[in-house]
Amino acid sequence: MSTHEKVNILMVDDQPSKLLSYEVILSELDENLIKAGSGREALEHLLKTDIAVVLMDVSMPELDGFELAEIIHQHPRYQRTAIIFISAVHLTDLDRLKGYQHGAVDYIAVPVIPELLRAKVSVFAELYRKTQQLERLNRELEQRVAERTAELQERAETLQQLNVELQRRNQELDAFTYIASHDLKEPLRGINNYAQFLIEDYAEKLDDEGRQQLGAIQQLIRRMEDLLNSLLHYSRVERAELSQKELDVTQVVREALDQLQARLQGERVQVRLPQSLPTVRGDRAQLIEVFTNLLSNALKYNATTEKRVEVGVQDATNGGPPVFYVRDNGIGIAPEHHEKIFEVFRRLHARDAFGGGTGAGLTIVKKIIERHGGRIWVESTPGEGSTFYFTFGTGEKIKTEE
């Protein structure tokens, strides 16, 4: 026989000779054969071991086969245990078992035909084995599903925790920037005041060099104040709630130009809008700030006598968001600086060259664009000009922050 997992077959009969003959008949099946001389003994075996098939004589003293079958089938564990009766009695007696026919019940008439007995027991043993296998597989599968689910759940929880942590750190960082720039201003104001008082009260006791040095201190203080204000502004841009509306970008650019009017006057500047610009969803004030920053940079970093700036939108590309651009004929940016220019307080030129500034403008522009779900990048040829490209959003609807 094949190397199958042996199952237990319980043979119940009060006559040892019969048990012996069943044993002989069934030994070929290569299963575990257990003998019981009475109903009670059979029950004891059933309590101790898993039984696949019960083979029993109907007429036994004390507990007969039908009574035993009832007891067996009442036990939840044995409801499906196959019972084969060996009986000389009438078939009608089997009706008594109808109420308990959850499990397989069969019978063999005497005289027992060995092949038939073997065949029946073999079928039930195989059925038991297959059911067991199926149950085991099911359990394994269920366990694997449970394990995988737990694993996924754990990962989701970790991710959630990381998100919470990240959010908390971001808030802390924001709060830090905000508090730092406020608290740093106070001593700075004190330094400035006392420098002023020194000039006012002791001017005549100081020589020119002393007064010059005090002037230098005050200049540095003003620079520090500019830096702190930029930092403060940057943190505010990040913290401010966005009020998202559908905005006509042409209108936004016009408002930005209005704000820059003072600078546009008195210089030879040509600002072109070759086509009307589409609408986007965004925060009006922040979008205007993007354009005032980019436009003022376009004019600032421009040494030509005929300054030209063009604001436009690229042809729509396969469903993506509209790509706006601000192009100038200014001094341009070397390729190695294309990323650096977006870093906070990063300036590429001497402190007072090109009208000075703290170097926070492009950082703020980038922050605003990122808050709107978009991105910004630059293409530039030094000496010929720069073009800043940017989008607001990914082309899908931006979710409105609450």
Added chain:
Amino acid sequence: MSYGPLLIVEDSDADFYAMKRALGNTLPCEIKRCITGSEALDYLFRRGSYTEAVCPPLVLLDINLPGMDGRAVLAQLKQDPTLKGIPVVMVSTSDNPADITHCYTAGCSGYLVKPLDYDRLVTSLQTLCKYWFRVVTIPQTGN
């Protein structure tokens, strides 16, 4: 008109000195300084060592104070039936719109952002005090 002292609640010595200097002798009254929020409340509610305190015609209240901050002091003053009549002008480094709105909602009579530049501080403070002491009429306080 005689007034009680102008109350300045300011923890920073440098800032208090600058304010005092900026006002010079332009005030029709003396200046009383409190360093913390709870000291200011003791003074105004005449508690502790301040049982003889004279009610100020105007309070200049710094927002950033150690312990109880200026917002909390303002809230307590505006809850008191007698003291809520005293005009309180907030003085702060913060020009944060949220701070400004908060203080006006809580009942302050003005909000002065401390300028970095001393000359601007002089102009601001002198204009402010001219307004409260010479332009508008405020309740007679003091004994």
